[in-house]
Amino acid sequence: MALDQTSRALIQLALAEDIGPGDLTSALIPETTRGSATLLAKQDLVLAGRAAFDEVYRQVDPTVEVKWLLDEGSVVKKGTDVGTISGPARSLLTGERTALNLLQRLCGVASMAREASQAVAGTSCRVVDTRKTTPGMRAMQKAAVVAGGAYNHRFGLFDGVLIKDNHIGAMGGVKAAIESARRIAHHLVKIELEIKSFDQLEPAIEAGADVIMLDNMDLATMTKAVEQTAGRALLEASGGVTVDRLAAIAKTGVDFVSMGALTHSAIAADISLNWSE
Amino acid sequence: MALDQTSRALIQLALAEDIGPGDLTSALIPETTRGSATLLAKQDLVLAGRAAFDEVYRQVDPTVEVKWLLDEGSVVKKGTDVGTISGPARSLLTGERTALNLLQRLCGVASMAREASQAVAGTSCRVVDTRKTTPGMRAMQKAAVVAGGAYNHRFGLFDGVLIKDNHIGAMGGVKAAIESARRIAHHLVKIELEIKSFDQLEPAIEAGADVIMLDNMDLATMTKAVEQTAGRALLEASGGVTVDRLAAIAKTGVDFVSMGALTHSAIAADISLNWSE
C-alpha cells in the first residue's frame, strides 16, 4: 500500500537529517559500482514497514530494486531472509541506516502487537493502540499494529470524540458534553467518554455515550461494569496496560483494551543488511 | 536553545497527523475558557526536550505560556513538578498529546544517557550515541543525549567519514580508502575506520585512520588493542553495548564506546499534565 503524504514527508526529513549535503563515505566508492544485500531477521519478529523501506530507496535513488520475500504481517523466525536490495552501491549504503531505522521500529511494533493479540485470542476483546505514537510516524505505526494482528483506535483528534475529565468540567457536565458533541461531530463519528469510577458509568450510558473508557479500573470493577452496561454501550479498558495483564482484562468481557505500550514501548527489532561479496 | 529547521518541521508533521482538520473534542469547550496544568514527573528522570515542548505550543497557539521550573538536564525525582502551562483550554488540550509524546521520549533518552554516563564515571572513556535514532528526531535526541551527560557521535553521513567493511572492498583496500577520504573530505573532519579483528588494527593505524572502531570485540582484545595503539589513534568500542557492560569496556582504556540503545531502546519516561480544577 502506498504511503500517505505525511509518512512520505517524514521520510524526506529523515533522509535530510542523515544525508544533509552529502554522504562523505559513500562518495569514496566509484559511481558505477553496484552492490546487493539481503535483509536478515536476527530475531523472531513480525514483518512490517515494507512500504516505508521502499519509500526510503525510492527517494534516495529510484533505480534501487527492493524485493520482498515475505508479505507484510508475516511471522518470521530468527535467521530468515525477508528481502533483498540491489543497485548502485553508493545509493544502497546511503539509504541503509534510514531504511533500517524505520523497518526495525515498525517490526518492533508489529511484533509487540502480535504478542498482545495472541494474549486475547479466543475472546471477543480487541487490543487497540493509542495516540502515544512516535511523532511523525503515526500512520506507519498504526499500520504496523494491524500487521501484527491488533487493531487501531481513532487516528487523531479529528476522527472520533473522546471526552475526558478535563473536558467535562469546562463543558458543564456529561449530558451537556455529549449533546454538544452530537451537534458538532458528524454522524459517522462515535462519542467516547472516559470515566474514572464505577458510579460514573450509569450516567455515561444514560447520557448516550457510544463507547465508555474505563480508566485505570481493577478487574473486579471492570467485570461489574460489563454486567451493568449489558450491551448498552461499548466498553474500553485503559491505563497502564501490559501484555501480561491482557488475558485477565479480556476475560472481564470488555470490548476493547487500549495499550499505549504498543507504540511507546515497543523495542526496535534486530534486522540487518548482509552485503554480498 | 532554538530548534533547527528539521525539528520544527517534524513537529509540524506531528501536529498535522494528530489534529488534522480539527480537534473534535476540544471544540466542545467554550472558546474563551482558560486552563492551566502542571507537568509532573511520575518517575525519576532527566529532564530533556523543553525546546520541543515549547515549539509544539508555539505552533498550536503562541498565546499559551509554558514555564519551566527546572533546567534542561536536571535530575528529577518522581513526584516533582517540572513546569506549568496556561492559556486557552482548547489550545492546551489540543497540543497536549504531541507535546507529551515528544517530552516523554526525550526524557527517556536523557535518562538512559545519564545511566550510561554514570557507568563510566571516573574513567576517560566517553559514551557516545549513534545514527540509530528515531526518524526525524535526530537533532532532538542528540541534544537529549548531551542533557543526560553522554556525548554525540557524528550527526549524519555528512560530518565525519566512517569506513566500514562494505566500503573497503569497493575502494580497493584500507590504504586507498583513507587516502581517498583525505582528498574528498574537508580538513576539519576526521576519518574513522571500522575493524572486525585485531590483525586489522596495525594496518589501520598505519594507513592513518584518526579513529578506529573496534566492532564487536571482547574485553581482552580491546585491552590488547589499546596497548598496541599506544595513542596513535583514538579507539571506539562498538556493537551491542548495554549499560551493564559499560564499566568493563571503559576499563579497557578505549576512548569511546558507542551505544545505539541510547536512542533506539530508551523507554519513554512517565510524565503527565495535571489539570488544575
Next chain:
Amino acid sequence: MALDQTSRALIQLALAEDIGPGDLTSALIPETTRGSATLLAKQDLVLAGRAAFDEVYRQVDPTVEVKWLLDEGSVVKKGTDVGTISGPARSLLTGERTALNLLQRLCGVASMAREASQAVAGTSCRVVDTRKTTPGMRAMQKAAVVAGGAYNHRFGLFDGVLIKDNHIGAMGGVKAAIESARRIAHHLVKIELEIKSFDQLEPAIEAGADVIMLDNMDLATMTKAVEQTAGRALLEASGGVTVDRLAAIAKTGVDFVSMGALTHSAIAADISLNWSE
C-alpha cells in the same frame, strides 16, 4: 478559531498566485501611507470566513488590524458594515482581493446553508454537506456550513466508511463488506452503506450498517424506508437535492439529507471594502 495547517497553506498559495514577485500598483503608494476601510455587506448574507480573512492579512502584513463588528454566523442585512481594516495602505490593497475572494465564497456557503437549515426547521432532519467542496477549501467551507446552521458529513475518506455500489462488487457482497469494515475501521467510526433501491434496505440493516444512504429515491420510497427501518439504522437522503425539495424530504422522517450544492453551487456573496477618504 485558528485555521488548520491545510487552510493556512491554501491561503499561502492564493497569495503567491496573486502577488507573485510583487504588487506593481501598490508599489506606487508611499511606504508610510496608512489607510482604512470598512467591510460592507452589499446583500443579505450570513457572515462566515472571518478566520480566513484574518489569516490573509496575517500573512501579508501582521501589522494590519482587522476588527469584526459581528460574530461568525451572524445573519446580516444588506448595507451593514461587518468589520474594518486599517494599516499600511500598500498592505491593505495587496491583500484585498485574496481576502475578499475567500470571504465572499465562504459567506456564500453559509448563506445557502442557512437557507437550507431553515427549510427543515422544526423537523429532526439535519441538512449535511458532502465532499463536493472546492479543492483546498474543505475545512473552511465545512466551518461555513456550520456557521449557516447546517451540519457536516464526514470530513474526508479517512473519518468514516461509506460503502458504495462500486465498492460492494469488489468486496463480495454487502455482508462481507461491512464485516470487513468493522475489522479495518476503528471503533469510533460508523459504517454507512449506499443503496439504490428499496429492496437493498433490509439486507443493509441486517448486515449491520450504522447509516444507510438512500440514493436518489422518491419521497414515497423514502417514507417507506423510514417505516421499514424503524430506528434500526440512521437514514440519509442523497442525490441532486435542492433547497426547495428539502422540506418535503425532511417530512419523510429521514435523519439526514446531504446536499452537494451547499459547497459546489453556492454563489459568492457580494461584500466590498469601502475605502475611507
Next chain:
Amino acid sequence: MALDQTSRALIQLALAEDIGPGDLTSALIPETTRGSATLLAKQDLVLAGRAAFDEVYRQVDPTVEVKWLLDEGSVVKKGTDVGTISGPARSLLTGERTALNLLQRLCGVASMAREASQAVAGTSCRVVDTRKTTPGMRAMQKAAVVAGGAYNHRFGLFDGVLIKDNHIGAMGGVKAAIESARRIAHHLVKIELEIKSFDQLEPAIEAGADVIMLDNMDLATMTKAVEQTAGRALLEASGGVTVDRLAAIAKTGVDFVSMGALTHSAIAADISLNWSE
C-alpha cells in the same frame, strides 16, 4: 500542457484534505483488484481541466491510466463520454472525488466562458476574466476561460499595473501616478487606469494610460467614451457584467469587457464516472 507549480501544490493540498492518513473504504477492496470507468458528460459543456484531472491521478498512483477522447476546449453534448480511466480499483476510487471536483468546476468555467464569447461573436470586443478567482485555482481557471473561447486579463498584481481610485489619492493625482508607474513597472507591462465618470476620461488619456477601465458606466456613456477616445487608448468595460448584457456592451465599441462572474459564479458542470461492471 503541464501544470505550474502552484496548481500542482493545490492538488496536493486537495488530496491531503480528502485522503488524510488513508481511505478507509477503498482499503476494503483487495489490493490487486483492477477497475475502469468512463467520464460521462451529464449536461452540455465545454471540456476543460484535463491536466488537473491527470495530475490528481499522477499524484495518487502513477500507474492509473487516463485517456481523453476529446481535446481540451471541445464543445460536448450531454451524454458524451469524454474520457476513460483504468488501473488499481483502490486508486481509482481514492482519487475520484478530488479529480471530479476539479474537472467539474473547470468545465463550468469553460462553459460559461463559451457562452460569454458567443455573445460578443462578430464584434472586435473581447470578454476577459478578472482576479475574482477561486483561491489556489487561478492558473487552472484562467486556462479554462481560454478553453471556452474567452480571454485572460492580467494574471495577478505582478504582471500589469491597474490604478484605481484608492491608489490615486495616495499618489497625488492621475498624472503623477502614471509617471510613477512608468518608472517602476518594466517596459513590457502596460498601465491601466480605472475611471468612474466620463470627465475623468480625457485627463486619463492625456496622462498616457495605455488602457482605461470604464467602471460601472451605462451604455450611452461607454459609446461616448469610445468616440472621445478615438483609438488613443484601449477601453475596458467593467462592473457587474452578466452574459445577457454582453452583446450590448460589445456594440458600444469598447475593446474589452471584464467579467468576474466567469470565475466567481460559474456553476460546476455535471460530469460523473461510470464504473464498468
Next chain:
Amino acid sequence: MALDQTSRALIQLALAEDIGPGDLTSALIPETTRGSATLLAKQDLVLAGRAAFDEVYRQVDPTVEVKWLLDEGSVVKKGTDVGTISGPARSLLTGERTALNLLQRLCGVASMAREASQAVAGTSCRVVDTRKTTPGMRAMQKAAVVAGGAYNHRFGLFDGVLIKDNHIGAMGGVKAAIESARRIAHHLVKIELEIKSFDQLEPAIEAGADVIMLDNMDLATMTKAVEQTAGRALLEASGGVTVDRLAAIAKTGVDFVSMGALTHSAIAADISLNWSE
C-alpha cells in the same frame, strides 16, 4: 519593503545549508551573552538588500534588533557605518555569514547598476536588467538594480512576450507569431521581438511588435534603426553590453539597453560586521 514568498524561501534554504542541525561554535558561547556589531562599508558602494538582511535575522532569532543608519539605495563612502545589530551573541554569529552573503551580493548589484545608470545620465535611454540572475535571488537582485538607479526588464517568462529566432521558426514567421501572441497574452502585456539584422526591422514594425530588441548590432546600425523606426516601436539594444559601451549606445537614441552583467557579473561588495568589545 517586505520580501516576496520566493525570497523568504531562498533565505530559509540558505540558513538551512549553513546552520544544518546546529552551529557547533556558537554553542560554546553562554546562552545569555549579548553582543552588538556595526555594519561597515569597506568600499564605496550603493546600499541594497536591507530587507534580505532583516529577514535572515527574523528567521534566525526575532529578538535580534537590526537598525539601519541609511536608506536603501544610499550612495555610501568607504568607511561608513550603514547599520547596527544587537541581541543574543549566539544568534548574531549564527546569522552573520548568511546575512552578509546576501547583503554583499545585493550591494554589488546596486553598485554596478548605479555605475551603469550614471553612464547614460542625461539621455532618455534606460539601462535594464535581464533574466541572467542568480537562481532564487531574482526578486532581490531586481530590487537592487532599482536601488542603484537602473530599471527592470520583465521579471520572468510570464509577464512579457519576447519572441526570439528560435521561436519564430516554430511559429511560422514573424507576423503569425505576433498575431498569435496578441491572442494568447493578456492586454496589459507588450510583445517584444528580437531581430539580428537591420532588414528584419521594418517587417517587425509592420507586424506590430511593441518593442524590438536589436541583438548584437553595432552603433551605426542602431542609429539607422532608430531613424527608420521613428517612434513606431520601442527599441532595446542587447548583447554583451559593458559599462564602458553604455554611453555610446545611449547616444544612438535607443530607448533601452539591457545588460546581463548587472546580475551575472556584479562583484560582491566588501562589507563587514565589526563586533563591539
Next chain:
Amino acid sequence: MALDQTSRALIQLALAEDIGPGDLTSALIPETTRGSATLLAKQDLVLAGRAAFDEVYRQVDPTVEVKWLLDEGSVVKKGTDVGTISGPARSLLTGERTALNLLQRLCGVASMAREASQAVAGTSCRVVDTRKTTPGMRAMQKAAVVAGGAYNHRFGLFDGVLIKDNHIGAMGGVKAAIESARRIAHHLVKIELEIKSFDQLEPAIEAGADVIMLDNMDLATMTKAVEQTAGRALLEASGGVTVDRLAAIAKTGVDFVSMGALTHSAIAADISLNWSE
C-alpha cells in the same frame, strides 16, 4: 551524482521565479513541435554543474533528454560542444535560462578553482573554499570547486568548529574555548582557531587546536609560523587571497589557503545553447 535536497529545492525556486504561472512565449509554439540544441563553450572553461542542469530539465519536463559529451571536471577549450538537449520545443525553451544560469555560474567557479589549484601545483598546499557562497547554492558550488581541482573547507556551521576572536572573548580565553569545544563537538570533528598575530600562535598550539587559521598575515609571518608550529597543528592561510598571491603563500609551507573569491567572485562562464534548424 544526484543532488541533495537543498539543491533540488533551490532549483524548484529558480524555476518558480522564472516561469511563474506559465511561459507566455513558448505557449506560441505548437505543443507537438520538437527541438534540439547543442551546449557550446564560448570560452575556455572547466565543466561543472551537469547534475544541476539535468535537474532543471527533470523538473520542467522529464521527457527532455540531456546528453553530456564530456565528464564533470573536464577542461574545455572555447568552441567545444559539451552536451546536447532534445525534446519538446516548449520545454527546452522554458528551461533554457534557468539551466544556463546555473551551469554558467558553476563552470565559472570550477574554472577559477582550476586556476587556483594550478597556482599551487607541485606544493603540498591545498586551496580550499569558504562559506562565502551564493545563498542556496553551497552544495553545488562546493562540488564545482572540487571539479576544478581545489578542495572544500567545512560545509557549514555544523561540521567543524572554527573559533574566532569574537567567540573567544565570550568564552573566557583560548584554552577554555577549546576545552569546551572538545566537550560539545563530536570526536570526528576537528577544532580550528583563528589567530591575528604571531604571538597568539604558541598559546593556540598549546591549547590543543587541530588547525590554526593565520588571518591576514604577511608572507614572512606565515613562514615563521610554519617553522614555529613544526607540524604540531595544521595551518591555514586566510584573508583577501587572490590567485596571483597563491604561489607565494603556498611556498611558506602552510597546509591550506582558503579563498572566498572562489565562490563570491567567480564570473559566470560563457556557454550557450545553439538551436538546430
